[in-house]
Amino acid sequence: MAYLGRLWESYNHYFTLEHVMELLEQYRGFGPLPGILLPMAEAFLPILPLFIFVIANTNAFGLWLGFLYSWVGACVGALLVFFLVRKFVRGRLANFIGRHEKVKKMMIWIEKHGFGPMFLILCFPFTPSAAVNLVAALSKVSTNQFILAVLAGKMVMIFTMSFIGYDLRALVEQPLRSVIVGVVIFLLWIVGKRIEVRLQTNVKQRDH
Structure with missing residues (x-):
């Protein structure tokens, strides 16, 4: 437990906004590459x-380049x-999928509904998009549907995120704006959770 506590403290110390910005400044000579690699690493x-x-x-x-790189x-x-799991892992997990009914049901549900639920999940920052990537790769959903859902959903x-976090100084100097941003984040969290619950409910109803 002590080791986990130290690990958590290190995580909180390293992945702060100030530290990440120092990292971007340190490697600014590489152009947009660090700004692209950090969000890319989060998918893994x-x-x-x-x-x-x-x-x-x-x-x-800046707002637009920062949004683009992210x-x-x-x-x-x-x-x-998606491509790595589909090419190298999906076949090896066939037995695992067969033993876990919830995973299997979610895969079937995504296969049936395709673009819609994937797009909605990927639109909101507080839904399990990493799980969607994995389940979609294990399912038979078409590659084109997944690519379109990722490009559109991640854009939203x-x-x-970019719009909310663009001018942090204004959030401090303008309390009303901070309240509005807080309400927006809270509403996004609620909507994301409702979507997650709705998906789980639909899977259960389909099973019954």
């Missing part, structure tokens, strides 16, 4: 703070996970 390690990466990009590169990185990461999600 969902524990990484995508929200912090996006805010750091918008403050380091969106490209997030999309490339999601697509890489990343721009929302």
Whole structure:
């Protein structure tokens, strides 16, 4: 437990907005590459703070370039996970899928509904998009449907994050704006959770 506590403290110390921005400044000579690689890494390690990466990009590169770099990185990461799992892992997990009914039901539900639910999940920052990447790769959903859902859904999600985090100083100096941003984040969290619950309910209803 002590080791986990130290690990958590290190995580909180390293992945702060200030530290990530220092990292971007340190490697500014590489152009947009660091700003793209950080959101891309989050697709492979969902524990990484995508929200912090996006805010750091918008403050380091400006609203539009920061949004663009974050969106490209997030999309490339999601697509890489999808293609790698589908090509190298899906066959090996056939037995696992067969033993876990919830995973199997979610796969069937996504296969049946295609673009719609994937797009909605990927629009909101507080829904399990990493799980969607994995389940979609294990399912028989078409590659074109997944690519379209990722490009469109991530665009909405990343721009929302970018717009909220673009001018952090204004959030401090203008309390009303801070309240509005807080309400927006809270509403996005509620909507994301409702979508997640609705998906789980639909899977259960389909089973019954």
